[in-house]
């Protein structure tokens with residue numbers, strides 16, 4: 001299988017970036033997208049050229065580190081899939097594949113396809129936890145939780161923080177990510193004690209980081225590999241108003 005990768009190359013955060021084309025002739029359909037990039041890097045090493053910087057850890061859709069734009073879509077051509085879960089069989093022989101990093105002011109480019117997503121970490125630090133005494137784990141059924149609530153909390157906990165929602169939003173809004181992290185804990189009894197503080201501080205930090213406002217275009221929901229629903233944003237907004245009244 002032969003493809004041409006057009007890949008964003010940028011030496012450093014302040015350097016001027018540009019697309020560079022690389023033709024690779026000996027890929028197979030069974031290769032994952034990241035394996036194809038690995039192979040391209042091996043070819044670059046053999047030629048004595050600088051390898052392409054990209055990020056990954058788990059390569060199984062869990063860690064959220066591998067996100068890039070592929071032919072204009074976050075994580076590539078399929079819905080509900082991370083870049084590392086994408087395979088070369090999704091492309092045709094002879095295709096040109098354009099690969100670029102997330103584009104958002106709050107995610108500055110570090111090098112090539114790697115962006116700095118520490119803004120997400122700083123939002124998490126503001127409240128995506130519960131304050132609980134450490135010690136022996138409590139009995140699992142000591143606090144009854146209705147199944148519908150547990151299921152809804154699990155749906156939001158599925159967010160892997162990849163940043164596709166921000167990168168694909170025309171406003172570079174982090175509302176879907178922040179809402180998922182807030183609602184996950186605020187739905188559960190264990191998260192109730194800090195619910196008002198959590199929603200106020202995490203949304204404040206989201207704005208501090210320079211993310212744009214949500215205008216409910218729904219693009220984030222479409223590109224989210226974990227299918228986090230945009231209804232979470234409406235729920236976060238309602239929780240924010242409630243926190244202003246009762247918090």
Ligand code: FES
Nearest residue numbers: 059063064066084
């Ligand atoms: S490498 Fe972990 S989600 Fe892709």
